[in-house]
Amino acid sequence: MIPVSVITGFLGAGKTTLLRQVLRDPRWADSAVIVNEYGEVPLDHDLIAASEDAFVSVSTGCLCCVVRSDLIETLLDLARRRAAGEVQPYARVLIETSGLADPAPILHALMTDERVAATHSLASVVTLADAVHGTSTLARHPEAQRQAMLADRILLTKSDLATDTAALQAALQALNPAAPQRAATHGAVEPEWLFTQGRLPDFLEASARHSAGVASIAITREAPIPALALTLWMQGLAEHAGARLLRLKGLVALAEAPEKPVVVHAIQHMVHPLEWLDGWPTADHRSRLVLIGEGIPRHLPARLLAAIEEEVLDSQPPDRG
Numbered sequence: 001m002i003p004v005s006v007i008t009g010f011l012g013a014g015k016t017t018l019l020r021q022v023l024r025d026p027r028w029a030d031s032a033v034i035v036n037e038y039g040e041v042p043l044d045h046d047l048i049a050a051s052e053d054a055f056v057s058v059s060t061g062c063l064c065c066v067v068r069s070d071l072i073e074t075l076l077d078l079a080r081r082r083a084a085g086e087v088q089p090y091a092r093v094l095i096e097t098s099g100l101a102d103p104a105p106i107l108h109a110l111m112t113d114e115r116v117a118a119t120h121s122l123a124s125v126v127t128l129a130d131a132v133h134g135t136s137t138l139a140r141h142p143e144a145q146r147q148a149m150l151a152d153r154i155l156l157t158k159s160d161l162a163t164d165t166a167a168l169q170a171a172l173q174a175l176n177p178a179a180p181q182r183a184a185t186h187g188a189v190e191p192e193w194l195f196t197q198g199r200l201p202d203f204l205e206a207s208a209r210h211s212a213g214v215a216s217i218a219i220t221r222e223a224p225i226p227a228l229a230l231t232l233w234m235q236g237l238a239e240h241a242g243a244r245l246l247r248l249k250g251l252v253a254l255a256e257a258p259e260k261p262v263v264v265h266a267i268q269h270m271v272h273p274l275e276w277l278d279g280w281p282t283a284d285h286r287s288r289l290v291l292i293g294e295g296i297p298r299h300l301p302a303r304l305l306a307a308i309e310e311e312v313l314d315s316q317p318p319d320r321g
């Protein structure tokens, strides 16, 4: 599986600057980069290509669907060339989205295209917020809010230019209480923090909080969950919450193999195929699920899970139950 990370953030937030900095690190230079720009002139492409020895493919377009299909085809074409030995065997793909993009359709496309899912896994969504303009951008642009809501990690850029980032940090925290935040200047941040898979505990340990309509709801379970119950629960949630479910993430001990947790990952109602880890990343072996949603009744997810679990356990043959 080739890990894919998505770098998003409003226009001018510093995405290209970050990418250039990351690619300068010899350990991260073996990344393929896809830049998704609006407009006719692929400027970022040149900026990155001029400075670094990495592959850059550009897809341009204005409509989400155009961008989306271009992006998928670009990704698949890269993978084909990688498999054929036509390009270096890059270790990961970093996608820079357009500053105006709501990342949800892009994440959907990545997670639901079967050809992509067969060879790629979504490692992280990194959102950049400009310390100078971030607060007003968030207030004015729904795309910027969506970018913050869907982040796994939030990087505050241009902290050298702003003396007080407390208001921006609070606004981001309100939109996405689960995403850890860090400040950086000119993209100087450890790439591991941004792009390494398995940082789920950060996300999961954040406390559940309410904000204007958006809430983070956490479920923690001591006992392993039967695989069937988990599947039915996710289906039930998708039916009940639909598009109001913005993000679901979890690390779950399945009753069938509790020593190997599965990573549960969904964006809105699209569920990513389950991914098994070789072992637990920390000493905490409880199942933990976090949902970020708009207007989902706080107790609905936990109650639904409990009801389905009971149903599944009851229906098991006595010798197994």
Ligand SMILES: Nc1nc2c(ncn2[C@@H]2O[C@H](COP(=O)(O)OP(=O)(O)OP(=O)(O)O)[C@@H](O)[C@H]2O)c(=O)[nH]1
Pocket: 009, 010, 011, 012, 013, 014, 015, 016, 017, 018, 044, 098, 099, 157, 158, 159, 160, 161, 184, 185, 186, 187
């Ligand atoms: N002072 C300062 N300037 C920065 C920092 N990060 C980025 N910049 C500058 O901000 C401007 C925009 O940065 P880019 O990296 O092009 O931003 P982007 O998000 O790729 O922009 P778009 O592709 O247009 O959305 C450039 O002039 C950068 O040099 C920072 O941490 N500090």
